Amino acid sequence: GNSVTQMEGPVTLSEEAFLTINCTYTATGYPSLFWYVQYPGEGLQLLLKATKADDKGSNKGFEATYRKETTSFHLEKGSVQVSDSAVYFCALSDRTGGSEKLVFGKGTKLTVNP
Amino acid sequence: EPEVTQTPSHQVTQMGQEVILRCVPISNHLYFYWYRQILGQKVEFLVSFYNNEISEKSEIFDDQFSVERPDGSNFTLKIRSTKLEDSAMYFCASNRDRAEAFFGQGTRLTVV
Numbered sequence A: 001g002n003s004v005t006q007m008e009g010p011v012t013l014s015e016e017a018f019l020t021i022n023c024t025y026t027a028t029g030y031p032s033l034f035w036y037v038q039y040p041g042e043g044l045q046l047l048l049k050a051t052k053a054d055d056k057g058s059n060k061g062f063e064a065t066y067r068k069e070t071t072s073f074h075l076e077k078g079s080v081q082v083s084d085s086a087v088y089f090c091a092l093s094d095r096t097g098g099s100e101k102l103v104f105g106k107g108t109k110l111t112v113n114p
Numbered sequence B: 001e002p003e004v005t006q007t008p009s010h011q012v013t014q015m016g017q018e019v020i021l022r023c024v025p026i027s028n029h030l031y032f033y034w035y036r037q038i039l040g041q042k043v044e045f046l047v048s049f050y051n052n053e054i055s056e057k058s059e060i061f062d063d064q065f066s067v068e069r070p071d072g073s074n075f076t077l078k079i080r081s082t083k084l085e086d087s088a089m090y091f092c093a094s095n096r097d098r099a100e101a102f103f104g105q106g107t108r109l110t111v112v
Helices: none
Strands: A003-006 A011-014 A019-021 A023-026 A033-038 A044-050 A056-059 A062-065 A075-077 A086-094 A101-104 A108-113 B005-007 B010-013 B019-024 B031-037 B043-050 B053-057 B065-068 B075-079 B088-095 B107-111
Touching (some): A003 A101, A019 A108, A023 A086, A044 A062, A086 B043, B019 B031
Parallel strands (some): A011 A108
Antiparallel strands (some): A033 A044, A033 A086, A062 A075, A086 A101, B005 B019, B031 B043, B043 B053
C-alpha cells in the first residue's frame, strides 16, 4: 500500500541554521504531496503542497519539490527561526479506497534554539 | 478565516464507557474525515464521510466506532465501549472538492 517514510527526529538547530527534513514515499499512481505542521497545543496546518512531478511547494520560507525519480519530497528552509519549532508531517493523498485520504509519516519534531 | 473546531479538547473516560467526539467542519465543505494519532506514532486514517454516508473506512474503524452528521453542521465520532488502546489524539478534517484538508485542533482521549 501507499506509505510515507520521514526522517526521525528530534531535530535541534540554532536560529538561522539550514533545515532539511527528508521524506520519501511509496505510492501507486501520482499522489499529491503535502507538508503539515503542528505547533505546540494546536492542530495540523497545511504548510505547503505539490500536486505533480517537479512542482515546488513553498510557504513561509519553506520549500519542497516533488521528485518522482527519487520518490521524495524533502522539506527545506534556508534560515530557521525559533517560531518554526513544531512537529512537521509529510503526507500523500491516497485515492485507492474511494476517498481522498491522507497517509502520513511519523512526524519530525524540530526545536530551534535562539 | 474559517476553521474546523473540535470539542472537547481533552476527554478522560473509564474503560467500557461510550464517548462522543464532536467536530464542526468548515461550512461549505463536503468531505469529512477522522484521523487518530496514538502517542509517538503516525497519524492514521479512520474514516471518510461524504453525502451522508461513509465513503471509506480503515481496518481500525471496527464495529465499536460510528460516525454521524446529525444536523448538517456537526460531525461526530462515537466509540461505543472504549478500550485502553483507544487512548489517542483524534483529529477531524474537512475539505471541498478534494482540495487540501483542513484539520481541527484535536481531542485528546484518555481511557483509564
